[in-house]
Amino acid sequence: MGEIFSNLALGFSVALTLQNLMFCFIGVLLGTLIGVLPGIGPLATMSMLLPITFHLDPTGALIMLAGIFYGAQYGGSTTAILVNLPGEATSVVTALDGYQMARQGRAGAALATAALASFFAGCVATIVIAFAAPALSKVALLFGPAEFTALMVLGLIAAVVLAAGSVIASIGMVMVGVLLGLVGTDVTTGEQRFAFGVREIFDSIDFVVVAMGLFGLAEIISNLSERHSRTLPSGKIDRLWPTKEDFRLGTPAAVRGTALGCTLGVLPGGGALVSSFASYSLEKRLAKDPTRFGKGAIEGVAGPEAANNAGAQASFIPMLALGIPPNAVMALMIAAMTIHGVIPGPKFLAEQSPLFWGMVVSMWIGNLILVVLNLPLVGLWVRLLKIPYAYLFPMIVIFCCVGVYSVNYRLFDVFMMAGFGVFGYVLRRIGCEAAPLVLGFVLGPRLEEEFRRTLLLSDGSFTVFLTRPLSATLVGATVLLLVLMALPNFRKKREVAFKE
Amino acid sequence: MRLSQPLASAIFFFAFGALVLVTGRSLDMGTTAEMGTGYVPRLLAWGCLVVGALLAARAWWERRAPGEPVAFALRALVLVTAMVVAFGLLLPWLGLPVTVALTIVTTAVSGERYRWTPLLLIALGMAVLTTLLFSTALDLQIQVWPKWGG
Numbered sequence: 081m082g083e084i085f086s087n088l089a090l091g092f093s094v095a096l097t098l099q100n101l102m103f104c105f106i107g108v109l110l111g112t113l114i115g116v117l118p119g120i121g122p123l124a125t126m127s128m129l130l131p132i133t134f135h136l137d138p139t140g141a142l143i144m145l146a147g148i149f150y151g152a153q154y155g156g157s158t159t160a161i162l163v164n165l166p167g168e169a170t171s172v173v174t175a176l177d178g179y180q181m182a183r184q185g186r187a188g189a190a191l192a193t194a195a196l197a198s199f200f201a202g203c204v205a206t207i208v209i210a211f212a213a214p215a216l217s218k219v220a221l222l223f224g225p226a227e228f229t230a231l232m233v234l235g236l237i238a239a240v241v242l243a244a245g246s247v248i249a250s251i252g253m254v255m256v257g258v259l260l261g262l263v264g265t266d267v268t269t270g271e272q273r274f275a276f277g278v279r280e281i282f283d284s285i286d287f288v289v290v291a292m293g294l295f296g297l298a299e300i301i302s303n304l305s306e307r308h309s310r311t312l313p314s315g316k317i318d319r320l321w322p323t324k325e326d327f328r329l330g331t332p333a334a335v336r337g338t339a340l341g342c343t344l345g346v347l348p349g350g351g352a353l354v355s356s357f358a359s360y361s362l363e364k365r366l367a368k369d370p371t372r373f374g375k376g377a378i379e380g381v382a383g384p385e386a387a388n389n390a391g392a393q394a395s396f397i398p399m400l401a402l403g404i405p406p407n408a409v410m411a412l413m414i415a416a417m418t419i420h421g422v423i424p425g426p427k428f429l430a431e432q433s434p435l436f437w438g439m440v441v442s443m444w445i446g447n448l449i450l451v452v453l454n455l456p457l458v459g460l461w462v463r464l465l466k467i468p469y470a471y472l473f474p475m476i477v478i479f480c481c482v483g484v485y486s487v488n489y490r491l492f493d494v495f496m497m498a499g500f501g502v503f504g505y506v507l508r509r510i511g512c513e514a515a516p517l518v519l520g521f522v523l524g525p526r527l528e529e530e531f532r533r534t535l536l537l538s539d540g541s542f543t544v545f546l547t548r549p550l551s552a553t554l555v556g557a558t559v560l561l562l563v564l565m566a567l568p569n570f571r572k573k574r575e576v577a578f579k580e
Numbered sequence: 581m582r583l584s585q586p587l588a589s590a591i592f593f594f595a596f597g598a599l600v601l602v603t604g605r606s607l608d609m610g611t612t613a614e615m616g617t618g619y620v621p622r623l624l625a626w627g628c629l630v631v632g633a634l635l636a637a638r639a640w641w642e643r644r645a646p647g648e649p650v651a652f653a654l655r656a657l658v659l660v661t662a663m664v665v666a667f668g669l670l671l672p673w674l675g676l677p678v679t680v681a682l683t684i685v686t687t688a689v690s691g692e693r694y695r696w697t698p699l700l701l702i703a704l705g706m707a708v709l710t711t712l713l714f715s716t717a718l719d720l721q722i723q724v725w726p727k728w729g730g
Contacts (some may be wrong), residue, residue: 132718135718135719135720246586246589246635248631248634248635248638249589249593249631249635251631252589252593252627252628252631252632252635255624255627255628255631256593256596256628258620258624259596259600259621259624259625259628262620262621266617268617269616269617271617273604273607273617273621274600274603274604274621276603297660297661297664300660301653301656301657301660302653302656304653304656304659304660305653305655305656305657306653468694470687470694470699471694471698471699471702473660473687474663474683474684474687474702474703474706475684475702475706477660477663477664477683477687478663478667478680478683478684478706478710479710480664481663481664481667481668481683482676482680482710482714482722485668485671485722486714486718486720486722489720489721489722491668491671491672494664494665494667494668494671495664495665495668497664498661498664498665498668501660501661501664502657502661505652505657506592506652507592509588509650509651509652510585510588510589510592510650511585511586511588511589512589512592528620531620532615532619532620535612535613535615536613536614536615538613539613540611540612540613540614542612
C-alpha cells in the first residue's frame with residue numbers, strides 16, 4: 081500500500097512538470113479537435129497525430145499520445161451525441177440515446193453526463209492500473225516463450241471475436257498483418273524478406289505509413305464517397321448541468337459501467353468497444369422501463385461512456401505489463417513507444433518506473449483536463465461540426481502528408497501511404513476490417529520470434545504448448561473462443577449485440 | 581455477374597497467399613526445431629489460402645442472397661490518392677507552403693459543394709500553419725522555399 085503511494089508521488093512529480101502538463105494539455109486538445117470531426121475515430125486521430133509526438137522526449141511523447149487518445153475518444157462521443165455520426169464503433173452506443181437526448185433539446189445534459197461519467201471512470205481506472213499493472217508484470221515474469229506465443233494468439237483471436245465484422249475474414253486480416261509485419265530484416269537471422277530490393281523497407285515497413293494509410297486516408301475516401309446529411313440539433317445548448325433526476329439515474333449506471341470497463345478492458349481482445357456494448361445491454365436489462373432506451377435514457381449515456389473510458393484505460397494494463405496490446409489502439413501505442421526506444425513489458429515497469437508512473441498519473445490529469453476543457457468548449461465543437469466536408473478533407477489529407485513525411489523525411493513514405501490508403505479502402509469495400517491487420521502487423525515480429533524460440537527449446541515438438549500449465553490454459557481459452565464462434569447460437573447473439 | 585463481398589474477399593486472400601508463396605519461394609524453410617526465414621511466412625500464406633477457401637465456400641452457400649455487391653467510389657479514391665501523390669511529387673520542387681496550397685486548391689474537382697473564397701483562404705491558412713508548425717515550431721528539416729530553375 082505504502083509502495084503505491086510513493087509510486088504515485090513519483091508519478092505526480094513527473095507528470096506535474098510544466099512541460100509535461102503542457103504536452104498533456106496539447107494532446108487532449110488536439111485529440112478532441114480531430115476526434116470531433118465527423119467520421120474520424122480514435123484510431124484515425126491517433127495515426128494522424130503520431131508524427132507530431134515523434135520529435136519530443138519519450139515521456140512527453142507518451143503523455144501527449146495518451147492525451148490524444150482520451151481526447152479523440154471523447155471527441156467521438158461529442159460527435160455521436162450532436163450529429164448521430166459515431167466516428168468509431170465505441171461511440172455507436174453513445175449515439176443511441178445521446179442523440180435522442182440532443183433532439184429533445186438536452187444535448188448539454190448528455191454532453192456533461194458523458195464528460196462526468198468518463199471522468200469518474202478515468203479516476204477509478206487510474207487507480208486500478210496503479211495496482212494491477214505491477215501485479216500483472218510479476219505474473220509475466222513466469223512466462224516463457226510458449227506462454228507469450230499462446231497469449232499473443234489468444235489476444236489476436238479474442239480481438240477478432242469481440243470486434244464487429246466477419247470472423248473468418250478478420251482472422252485472415254490478422255495473418256495478412258503479421259505477414260506485412262515480417263517484411264524487412266528477420267530478427268533472428270538478419271536476412272531480408274519480401275523487401276524486393278526496396279531500400280526504404282529493408283528494416284521493416286514503417287508503422288506510421290501503414291496506420292496513416294489504412295486509417296487516415298482510407299477513412300477520408302470512405303467519408304467522401306458516402307454523403308452524410310448532417311443535421312445539427314437546432315437551438316442553442318444553454319443548459320449544461322444535468323438535472324437531479326439525471327444524477328439519480330446516471331450515477332449508478334456510471335458506477336456499473338466503470339466496473340464492467342475495468343474488468344473487460346484487461347481481457348485479451350477487450351477494451352472500450354466491448355465494454356460500452358456490455359454496459360448498454362446491462363443497463364437496458366436492469367432498467368425498470370427498458371422501452372425508454374433508444375429514446376434518450378440518461379443511463380444509456382452514462383453507463384456506456386463510463387464503460388468505454390474505463391475499458392480504454394484498463395487496456396493499458398496488459399499493454400504496459402505484458403507488452404501485448406489487447407486492441408488496435410494499444411497496438412498503436414506500443415508501436416509509438418517502440419519508436420522511442422521504450423519496450424513495454426515486465427522489465428519496463430521495473431526499469432523505467434518514472435516513465436511508467438508519470439504516464440499513469442498523467443492519464444488522470446488528462447481526464448481532468450478533458451472535463452475542464454470540454455464543457456466550456458462545447459460551443460466551439462458545435463461550430464467545428466458545421467464545417468462542410470469539402471473544406472475539411474483537404475486539410476486532413478495535407479496533415480497526413482506532411483505528418484508522414486516529417487517522420488523520416490522520405491518522399492517514399494508519402495507514396496507508400498497513398499498505396500496503403502487505396503489498400504485500406506479496397507479492404508473496407510470487400511468487407512475486411514483494417515484493425516485486426518494492424519494488430520497483427522505490430523505483434524507479427526514478436527510472435528514469430530517467440531514461436532521460433534519455443535520450438536527451438538522444445539526441439540520441434542508442438543506438445544510444449546500443452547504440457548506447460550499456463551500455456552495450456554491459454555491455448556484452451558483460444559480453442560474455446562473458436563468453438564463458441566462456430567456455434568450458430570452464439571454467432572446469432574453476437575450479430576444481435578452488434579446491431580443493437 | 582456482380583461481385584459479392586465474401587467472394588471478393590476470398591479472391592483477395594487467395595491472391596495474397598499465392599503472392600507470398602511465389603515471392604517467398606527462395607526463403608529457407610528450415611526444420612520445425614530450427615525454423616528458417618521461410619517457415620512462418622509459408623505457414624501464414626497457407627493460412628490465407630484456407631481463409632480464402634472458407635470465404636469462397638460461404639459465397640457459394642449464400643449465392644441466392646448475395647447481399648450488397650462490392651462497389652468502389654472511384655472519384656473519391658482517385659482524388660485523395662492523386663492529392664497525396666501530387667504532394668510527394670511537388671514538395672522537392674516547390675517547398676512546403678506552395679505545395680500545400682496547390683494541393684488543396686486541386687480539391688476543387690472533388691464534386692463536393694464549395695466556394696472559392698473559403699477554399700483559397702484554407703489553402704493559404706494551411707500553407708502558413710503547416711510551415712509554422714512543422715518547420716518553425718517542431719524545427720524539422722523540411723524544404724520551405726521553391727527550388728528555382730532546379
